[in-house]
Amino acid sequence: MKTELPVQPGSFDTVFKGGRIPSLNGWRAVAILLVLISHAHLTRGFPLELFSLKYPLVYFLQTLGLLGVRLFFVLSGFLITHLLLKEAEKNGRVSLKSFYIRRALRIFPVYFIYLGVLGVLCLFGLYHDGSSSWFGVLTFTRNIFGKAPSLTTHFWSLAVEEQFYLVWPALIVGLILWRRFKTAFCLLLIPVLMCPLERMAGMNMGTNGSLFGRIFGEWSILAYADSLAVGCLGAFLIRKIDYTLKPFSASLMLVLAMVVIIVGEWCRWTGCLHNKALDSFIPGVQALAVMLAMWISIFHTTGLSHRILNWASVEWLGVLSYSLYVWHALFLSVNSGSKLGQYWFYDWRIWWLPAVATAIFSYYCIERPILKLKQKCVE
Secondary structure (H helix, E strand, O other), rough: OOOOOOOOOHHHHHHHOOOOOOHHHHHHHOOOOOOHHHHHHHHOOOOHHHHOOOOOHHHHHHOOHHHHHHHHHHHHHHHHHHHHHHHHHHHHOOOOHHHHHHHHHHHHHHHHHHHHHHHHHHHHOOOOOHHHHHHHOOOOOOOOOOOOOOOHHHHHHHHHHHHHHHHHHHHHHOOHHHHHHHHHHHHHHHHHHHHHHHHHOOHHHHOOOHHHHHOOOOOOOHHOOOHHHHHHHHHHHHOOOOOOOOHHHHHHHHHHHHHHHHHHHHHHHHHHHHHOOHHHHHHHHHHHHHHHHHHHHHHOOOOHHHHHHHHHHHHHHHHOOHHHHHHHHHHHHHHHHHHOOOOOEOOOOOOOOHHHHHHHHHHHHHHHHHHHHHHHHHH
């Protein structure tokens, strides 16, 4: 017998009727742009003198990479939890086997082809990486194992995400959380409350030892699980709350959310609060503001944010975001080494052109055909 979650009448039924959630590709586009901008200084010839408070706007833009990662985490937690709950509502159950097959089809092809390209570069002597880095990427523990700089350093964030999804779907299935909102809320509240304490401890490789510092340090899942948990919580809340808002109220809430995100990021990177305890809570508060901004951009269909995030060009960039995330690192000269990084296309003014071209090829020739296979698995 199918068991459906109680959903109040309102915008949820209308917006999600077609199965595709609007604005999410737009948020992916915003996230990957922040990551690309923050990595620009790793390209050959970049004028590093711009990275000072003499140029506050440039300095601030350079720091936004982790905010982009946080956007990806909130979005991922929201979308994957929504899809699992949707499956439970439709079938009365969730298939973990199907979930992990879909996840593998989404992540593995582009990921392992990228690693294969690195292997070929190593074979021809153009690139070298340590055995610990290879172990990290092959076991999705790059946030714990591996050296930096490296062409696989950026996979620390993917490792955090995959580690989270080893646990969360199993909890949804094992505890039948689609029927137990209060239990789900309490479980998700644990990382929301615990992650700031972990960040407050301030562990890192340099002061806490290599392995211990990695496990509990700045790339640890313990430092980012609250962003994923906020996204997961958002997927439950949309089934409990009617998001029909007046235009003025929606716009005001969106402005407040964006102010919290931007001011929080500025305070975190400049240290203007001069309080480690307060700083440790900023990422969690940002995640909540991101989730609120996403909700408004999804449900407030007449708002400016909804229109911008659903422009065809913005959506297209969001569609490319995973391939861009994987391949852009190949064109960062600081991480590529002296032999590979010497080529002309690593120049800071044009590096993004081959990065985007490679991502386009990756999406249309690798990712999209696999996604069609993934869709058959869903059906």
